[in-house]
Amino acid sequence: MEYITDVMVIEGKHATISAPAGYVTIPLDVNKGAGGRFIYICYKKGTGQERIIDLKVATASSYFTKDFATEAGYTSTNIDLNDGAGGEYIYLYYKKGTKGEYDTDGITDMLLVTGKNAFAPAGYDRLSVDLNRGAGGKYIYLCYRYYQQMPSADLRNWMGQVDDNRSIANISIPGSHDSAMWLTNMESTANILDSAAQTQYLNLENQFDVGVRSFDLRVYWSDSLDATALAHSTNIKVGYAGSYSNILFQDAFQRLVNKLKEHPTEFIIMLISVEQDMSASQAGKYKKEVDAILKTYRDYIFIDKGEEHMDRSNSDLLPILREIRGKIFIVSDAVDKGSLSGGYDNDPWRVRYKRDGTRIEYHKGDSQHEKCITMEKTFCEPYNGGGKTRFDQFTSAIQARNTYTEGKMGRFGANKDWNPPKHNNSNTPRQWSLETNPQILKYLQEHSELTRAALVAFDFIGFKESKNLAQEIVKVNPKLRAYQFSDRLPDTEQVRNLRYKGNTLYPGQSLRQGEYLASLNRKFIAAMKGDGNFVVYNSERSLWSSNTALCQHRLRAL
Template identity: 20%
Template sequence: MKKLRYLATLALVAVAASHVLAADWMTRLSPDTRVCSLSIPGAHDAATGNGFEGLDSVVGERYARTQELDLSQQFAAGVRAFDLRPAQCGNELRIFHGTLTTRLSYAHALRLLADSLKANPASLVVVVQRHEDDAKGAGYDQSRWAQLVDSTLHELGPVLIDYRPGLTVGEMRGHILVLSRDRYGQVPRGGYIDNWDDGGSWNAPQGARVAGVQGGERLYVQDYYNTTMEGAMTTKLDLMRQFLVHAATTPLRGSLWVVNHCSAFTRDPEAPLPGNTTSNGYRLNAASTNAYMARCVVAHAGLVMMDYAGVDASNGIKVMGKTALQAVIESNFTASNDKKR
């Protein structure tokens, strides 16, 4: 009996240690390391983990959920890159997925991340945002969207950091870097991303760029998001592989940003129509792409955006988001790049 209690205690200690490691993994990074050369686990459409607002919850849970954990839980699990998609909803910005409203406002989402950083000051956060213009409705005003983004970021204050080439971990600790795919003013409160690409070609994404007042750096983006068609999953995995290999081996890795998406949706046999986006379609895709990332990730992977980050099972499907997240984290501390590709 004593032995059983001892083993149980060891197991609890191990579980607790793993949570500490996940929440505090950035304490292990050298302050001189450039942020763009890290492997950073990220959450695609991160706010869907907080659920959907009102009647949108009926549709959202079935068709648009991409995360099991809420924003704070994602941070606690080790996620440090967050895909947020604000759109105008009356006189405020809400986080949307397509036309569906999540329970988070833009301001609340950023405050949650700021609070997590306050409790973990050795960490840093990268927010990749875009204007979710699928959510345009009556009274929509592009200039109003830009004003709301700018004012929200202004109110967030000194927790934000301006992008500049060569940003290091030490400079970014305790800060949020907001990289916006859509412009909201002449001067960003963070940085802008130009020429984002979501095609299926290796050559296409090489014109993208991260830019700020003090200059810019090249960006490679893999955001191939529809794996429903025959052969599309093979294309997706091959693109993921090419980005992993290039990010790990390029001599430019100290000045090259990489965003490599595991996230996509694949065919859901229970979907009303073939090719429909469903939450299970995201889960089924994650079962393949997250598992592949866990096997193949090597150092300097960039921002790795995944669905169901931080959990290995969702709705009975093995989404492998915890395993992939942990592999991405550990790739920062392993010198070997000889994993199977």
């Protein structure tokens, strides 16, 4: 694979300025609309061991300053991106390495997007600083694609194997803690805070792909971005002052909606909390943005239809899977922060929109409110379907320690006879995950009698020693344990030159020539061969063929 091995900035009096040999120029003047000199960002690709592992933008008013950049080991491209246009100084910095800090593989692509609060394209992350900041002109943002090595077990459609009539309280669900704080997607007010605030390795889409279905998103209102953004914490009293994600909340919401469009058998739990006090003006803007999100994505947000005749099994307050597939189940703890104080009825997330645009407001005490907003009774009730339940939700060693030493169970707790693993008072999420995650993984692998693990959220899920953690939680669901998920894609002669498409073909999707499906246990393969023949294999031989070789075909699900 080719990685970006060098980055530079070039400038001149004319738009025809050329990059040095071997460099690719991103075809957009970063001073566009602001006057000043013509300035372009260029990069070089290669297959060597050394590559770019991180990019940052330093300005006079941002948290990442020139002094901070030098201290953290970054190299400047040495040209002010606002040169000749006024405004703040803006410098692009990069860090090189043979691999990323956590064995990530490096940056493979870069591009620029324009427009106020423009989203990054699918698969890209976006730096939060407008490259024309303070100079007028177009809003311009730098985006990059970071290659992340993924576990190969296919968990994108695991809920498709769960019974439609199962209450969501009786499903074992992997989650991520502080989901937006992955390695290459954050800035901090001090160098030391980076390691204290990084909680994930995989980005949101890749977290979904390894099986995560509960996402913890911490929001705040950003005056500089004029939008709701994401953070680990912006309150110095909490201890992680100023650790910020580079993606906007609306971008994160859209990314997760896109995953549900691709995988309609799944549903997502979205835990939303506000990380800092808001002024009256900020709260007003925040509520307006929330309302727009609720209206825009109303087809993908769960609204209880009041089907009280349904057997909800574990709780009469909760939906069953059939009601919630393809939806986001919003859980809001977004009140009592500055001008959002006033309790539940001041929470903008209590609103829902029906498909026809009808607005619904839930109020404290409504049965609908309990079904759609809170999780106080979602994962804390014992599973009544028989079997063993021995797990608790915790997101870090601190919470695990408190649970262990004080004998407390979290509100998602399942059974009091489960003792979370001990730890050695580590002080970063990465160290916590190194201590606790392998113990939990071992426990799950050794206790095949478990039938429910509740909602379990982790730091660094899907990474290195935790790469199979989500898979083991998913396998606690009784029907899924029998699938014996394989960590490897088939490597047989029949599919060696074909592209893996997943394990399920949904209505409207196609299997094209050169693509194949594989069962979760990898024992069965359905391949649309390059010659147009559709063949079903087991691990040893061909079981069936359409005998359509030398024809142009594709298989389409109806």
